[in-house]
Amino acid sequence: MKGDSMVLTELRKGDRAVIRRIHADAELRNRLHSFGIIPGESLEVKGCSLARQTMEIDVDGTLIALRKEEAEKIEVEKL
């Protein structure tokens, strides 16, 4: 059974998920894309800073830091 769709900020440290959609303007989407944050790819949440302002994710071996505002734009499906 597939998990529900949610946004990246709802995940906790250690959670794994598949990227579903990116709800961002073309510029930010291109940026995320060039980091490998692309629908279909899987990611793992590696850590969050205090008050969940920023989070660190692992996509295909690349560690990426994202701010809350950006992470909210990434729709994922929890594994």
Added chain:
Amino acid sequence: MRPERIRVALVGQPNVGKSSLINAISHAKLHVGNFAGVTVEKSEVKTRYCDPEGCGEYEITIVDLPGAYSLNDYTQEERVTREFLLDEEYDLIVNVVDATHLQRNLLLTAELLELGKKMVVALNMMDEARKEGIEIDAKQLGVILGVPVVPVSARTKEGIDELMQRIVEVYKKPETESKIVYSDFIEEEIERLEQFFRERHYRSEIPYRHLAIRLLKEDTRIYKRMHDEPIWIELLPILREALDHIYLHTGKKDIREIFADEHFAFAKGAKMEVISTRSMRAKNLTQKIDNLLINKYLGIPIFLVLMWGLFQLTFTLGAVPMDWIDAGFTWLADRVREGLGGGELASVVADGMLGGVGAVVLFLPNIVILFLGIALLETTGYMARVAFLLDGFFHKFGLHGKSFIPLVTGFGCTVPAYMAARTLKSRSDRLITLFILGFFSCSARIPVYVLFAGAFFGADKAGNILFLIYLTGALLGLIAAKILRTFFFKGEDDPFVMEMPKYRLPSLKLIYHVVWGQAADYLKKAGTFILAASVLIWFASNYPKQPELERSYQQQIQRVQKEGEKQRLEAELQTRLMEGSYLGQVGKLTEPFFAPLGMDWRLSVALEAGLAAKEVIVSTLGVLYSMGDQVTEESSSLQERLRQHITLPTAIAFIVFVMIYLPCMASMAVFVREAGSWRYLGWLFLMTTGTAWLLSFAAYNLTRLLT
């Protein structure tokens, strides 16, 4: 025989080791670090290569371009790369690819292949990849990409020779054989457009296939170029139809997104075909370190403790060789005075040159330790972590997390820090960072701090005082950022998306280069700029001569009998002589401005001279306070002399002023270039000098009340 010239553009994503690779090829000493955005400007390095087969000699110019995640010119330094690739003359591209992040790196490779240039791929960090258990079939990757792929390691220098050989080989070939194959529905449209050009015998310097791809990608440059050609009218409906087909097929309306998907499919496909992973050992290490260093609660305290440790070390460890240097210069100055017989020449060499330069060279150990600390921060990968930890906090003050990188660079030197601000995407973020960088004390201010902290707080507390000074400066910077963001540079918040590099142990060679490079720079500055400034200060404080005044005092001195009275008169003479000098006149003129801060004309002059460079403050004080003491003939250190002449509130006011006002002339020039207008320098001058004066005034009066 003249060597043939080859011009190579070195391109790759950030932090894949482009600059390291150049250093490995050519013994250059380009700045390297372990985070995205170390190289912000292109730089050229020349090297020679002798082809063993053809026996031809080549002069290869490698252009090191700033790292770019893609060619979409997101940040300023990425624009440099894109514009170079599209507009400038070069023979071929060397695409540096990080073997440990193959898939993401191939996204850029796909974009580069679309440029239709000759290309060689350097698969860097192969040694690290092997350690992580990653095997890559370079030959097969070369077949997929249609360009040679050479496994290299900038660190172990493996594959460097082969890379050079391939560069020459590809250079000799008439055309590129690079290829990127798209999905069938796009290939069909490309073929249709190619057919169109063929039928009309369209004259184009780029191959039809690349032309077609760039038209489909809605490349504005190509559109602009073809827009005025007669063929445009015929081309337009075909192109529109082609795009419609693609939109219909994908169900998407954004051609950039469609091509991005294509690149991704290409990169993923290529990676799957050539890579085999055995184990995941090394990555776990980064994970373990990160669990501690970016821990929710411990992360920031750990960072503060590390910084505190660095400043403690800067002071305590730096104090050891300081005594030797001090003793050395004092001894030298005494010998010079003896040897030259105490005339004007002896004075200019002993007081002017040795006094000024010695006062500055004294702080070499502190500077080297601080730069060593910053180098460790840069090369281990910790810098990006701190940016991550501080982004939330910074954000509240209207700063971007990435601003941390230029700000830390600013602890070393403000000039490269201004340039490092280019990694910030939005103009308002960049301007705010430029404006507040001066609050983050550069290493040139260390001599002033160490001198005053040591003189007025004692050696045991000086390290803490140093840390406090830096911390206060940083906090002031944050407050200034908030004010600037609220009233002057409003603007959209910029996304924070940042790669966290793997932790790496810096090589000893790298550390050696940093330490030696900084020490050499500092000594060079002391031997040239500071030397000249010291002589100038010496001259301005010794001339014009005042024979009248001297004569009248000499008569008085001869008349009095008591030894104490004699000495008092001698000292008074020296003071009046100094006050009458050019320097004294300038100091007297500006004294009213500094008087409310408890500073006399000597300190005023030192601060004014400090606008040229902060080390000049110390050398000026060295010159000014060494001459007053000739009379008493006791060779005391500058610290002791300052303690005799200056009160604690004045000393604190002085430190506060130095903390805040403009760093130096060189930095002002760079500031204007980076901010884009002289007007901003005017504002910066008003802002920093005004703040410096007010806070200095407050500090002076507060300390007076408390002591």
